[in-house]
Each structure stands twice: as C-alpha cells, then as structure tokens.
Amino acid sequence: xxxxxxxxxxxxxxxxxxxxxxxxxxxxxxxxxxxxxxxxxxxxxxxxxxxxxxxxxxxxxxxxxxxxxxxxxxxxxxxxxxxxxxxxxxxxxxxxxxxxxxxxxxxxxxxxxxxxxxxxxxxxxxxxxxxxxxxxxxxxxxxxxxxxxxxxxxxxxxxxxxxxxxxxxxxxxxxxxxx
Amino acid sequence: xxxxxxxxxxxxxxxxxxxxxxxxxxxxxxxxxxxxxxxxxxxxxxxxxxxxxxxxxxxxxxxxxxxxxxxxxxxxxxxxxxxxxxxxxxxxxxxxxxxxxxxxxxxxxxxxxxxxxxxxxxxxxxxxxxxxxxxxxxxxxxxxxxxxxxxxxxxxxxxxxxxxxxxxxxxxxxxxxxx
Numbered sequence: 524x525x526x527x528x529x530x531x532x533x534x535x536x537x538x539x540x541x542x543x544x545x546x547x548x549x550x551x552x553x554x555x556x557x558x559x560x561x562x563x564x565x566x567x568x569x570x571x572x573x574x575x576x577x578x579x580x581x582x583x584x585x586x587x588x589x590x591x592x593x594x595x596x597x598x599x600x601x602x603x604x605x606x607x608x609x610x611x612x613x614x615x616x617x618x619x620x621x622x623x624x625x626x627x628x629x630x631x632x633x634x635x636x637x638x639x640x641x642x643x644x645x646x647x648x649x650x651x652x653x654x655x656x657x658x659x660x661x662x663x664x665x666x667x668x669x670x671x672x673x674x675x676x677x678x679x680x681x682x683x684x685x686x687x688x689x690x691x692x693x694x695x696x697x698x699x700x701x702x
Numbered sequence: 703x704x705x706x707x708x709x710x711x712x713x714x715x716x717x718x719x720x721x722x723x724x725x726x727x728x729x730x731x732x733x734x735x736x737x738x739x740x741x742x743x744x745x746x747x748x749x750x751x752x753x754x755x756x757x758x759x760x761x762x763x764x765x766x767x768x769x770x771x772x773x774x775x776x777x778x779x780x781x782x783x784x785x786x787x788x789x790x791x792x793x794x795x796x797x798x799x800x801x802x803x804x805x806x807x808x809x810x811x812x813x814x815x816x817x818x819x820x821x822x823x824x825x826x827x828x829x830x831x832x833x834x835x836x837x838x839x840x841x842x843x844x845x846x847x848x849x850x851x852x853x854x855x856x857x858x859x860x861x862x863x864x865x866x867x868x869x870x871x872x873x874x875x876x877x878x879x880x881x
Binding site: 528529530531532533534535573574575577578579580581582583584585586587589591593595602603613614615616617618619623624625627629630631654656657658659660661662663665666667668669670671672673674675676677678 | 707708709710711712713714752753754756757758759760761762763764765766768770772774781782792793794795796797798802803804806808809810833835836837838839840841842844845846847848849850851852853854855856857
C-alpha cells in the first residue's frame with residue numbers, strides 16, 4: 524500500500540468535560556468507580572463555527588452517540604502497553620490505550636439533549652478540551668454485539684471476578700500505561 | 703474553540719474487500735440483502751509496513767473489532783442527506799452517510815483470524831482499498847447498547863416493518879444519498 528497518503532481532519536467541535544487530566548478520568552465512560560463524583564460524568568459538546576447546525580438535525584431522537592476524537596494528549600505510540608487491569612503487556616491494537624499508531628479515540632456516550640450548537644452528554648470518559656472529529660448516531664443493529672468475545676479482557680475478568688476496567692487511580696506521577 | 707488545529711493521520715493498513723464501488727456494498731456490514739453473494743462479505747486487512755506486527759498481539763481472542771477508516775471516496779460534505787431507507791432529508795450527523803464534515807467511517811466487523819500482518823474479517827461494508835486509521839477490540843461492556851433508541855431510524859422501521867437499511871441498489875448512475 525501507499526504509506527505516504529495522509530488524511531487531515533479539522534475538529535467539528537470541542538468537548539467540555541469535568542476530567543482535567545488523565546488520572547481523573549475513568550478508563551471507559553460506563554465505569555464510574557473511583558471518579559471524584561462517583562457518577563457518570565456529564566459533559567457538553569460544542570459544535571465548531573464552521574459546521575452548520577443543520578448537521579445536528581434529527582439527532583435528538585437517539586439515546587446514544589459515537590464520538591470519534593483526537594487523543595490530543597497522546598505523546599507517541601508503542602507496539603505493546605501494560606493495561607491497568609493487570610497482566611502482561613498487550614499489543615496496543617488489542618487495547619483501547621491512547622498510545623496508538625494514530626491517536627484516535629472512540630466512545631459511546633448518552634445523549635441527554637440537543638440545545639442549538641450544544642449537545643448535553645452523559646457517561647463520558649474524555650478529557651476536557653478534547654477535539655471531536657465526528658459524531659455518529661448509535662444504531663443497535665450495526666453496533667450492538669453484547670455476546671462478543673473479548674479475549675484477554677474476558678480471561679482477566681474471569682480470574683479477578685470483576686467485569687470492567689478499574690476506575691482512575693489516585694492522582695500520582697504520570698505513568699505510561701492505560702486500558 | 704480553535705478551529706485551525708488540524709489532525710493528520712497515516713493509514714495503519716489497507717482493506718481488501720469484494721466491494722469495488724459504492725453501489726456494490728451494503729449500507730452496513732450486518733446487512734447482506736442485495737449484495738452479489740448474499741452473504742456477509744469476507745475481507746482482508748493488511749497492516750502497513752511502518753506498524754510493527756507486535757501491535758496486533760492478543761487481538762486474536764476478540765470475536766469483533768472496530769475499524770476506523772478514511773471514507774476515501776467521499777467528495778465533500780453536506781449538512782443534510784437523504785437516507786436510502788426513505789423519508790425526508792436528515793442532518794448528516796444523525797446518519798452514517800459518507801458525506802460528513804470529516805469523512806471518517808466506523809464499522810464493527812467479525813475477526814476470523816490473524817495471520818502475520820493480515821487480519822481475516824467477515825461482515826464488512828467497506829470498499830476495496832479503504833485506508834484503515836485504527837483498529838480497536840470490541841468490548842461489550844463499553845460498546846454494546848442493544849436497547850439504545852435510534853430516533854428516526856426506529857420510527858421509519860416501525861412504519862415499513864423492516865429492521866435494517868436496504869441492501870445496495872442495482873448498479874446505476876452515481877447518486878448522492880446514503881444511510
């Protein structure tokens with residue numbers, strides 16, 4: 524393949540979230556254990572001026588959205604990472620860690636309301652000021668596979684008896700691993 | 703927000719699929735009605751040379767993956783689009799149409815096997831030669847919301863008695879709408 528073709532994207536919006544730094548945020552938005560509030564975080568997505576608000580039309584009937592975003596605090600990538608659940612290092616593409624070849628994030632969030640250029644959201648694991656590249660409606664027939672097997676994550680959860688990633692750790696020195 | 707910050711990504715791989723043009727491909731990978739074979743399409747994802755294969759380690763235990771990719775055939779965006787299910791124009795961000803402000807695609811696909819730098823996949827709606835920007839494991843606790851409400855799509859499906867987007871149309875002149 525032609526490795527030299529690059530794709531450039533301009534943020535369509537910015538996310539305002541209560542999580543100021545990585546140690547504050549849960550590893551997934553569905554996990555709230557250990558966060559400051561202990562509840563699913565609410566956040567606001569503000570559409571950029573260059574995107575006509577008509578693009579948001581009809582979005583208010585969806586209970587969930589996908590956010591695709593730039594992991595803007597990511598500082599380079601590595602082949603393998605040590606996940607916060609424990610266990611050995613894993614191939615980065617078999618994790619949701621931010622240290623990816625392309626630092627792109629994906630999260631399903633709850634849509635509470637659309638107010639003009641603003642989306643009110645709940646269940647967010649994004650850091651404050653995250654640049655949003657795309658918003659898509661969550662469509663169960665294409666997106667929901669509750670019986671999907673999750674490899675090393677299932678195996679580790681069976682061992683530990685937990686069913687989700689750990690919450691954020693207490694603030695401490697920046698450390699390189701993530702889920 | 704600062705609208706001038708751009709994010710540039712280099713493909714981590716390329717997808718080899720049986721769908722040569724848009725009229726051949728289903729509107730979602732879970733829909734096979736109307737495709738040439740009538741079966742879920744198999745495809746191969748080949749990792750780019752610049753990505754170490756160790757990044758794929760541990761991926762083989764997952765039954766499903768997310769592909770995030772460039773909609774490389776997209777020719778600009780519009781605020782509203784007319785979906786193939788029928789009904790009026792909808793805000794583009796309330797659809798999965800390719801004519802998005804940032805032409806980024808998202809598909810959940812089945813992982814059949816990992817063979818060196820190649821992933822064998824099933825249930826693919828991507829066109830041949832699609833540049834892949836990221837691969838993520840599908841993790842049900844974060845990604846599966848089978849009860850999510852799907853706004854205008856649910857409403858239209860109730861009216862028509864169908865539960866999914868139509869399959870591809872017979873080859874004909876390029877037309878601008880999609881789901």
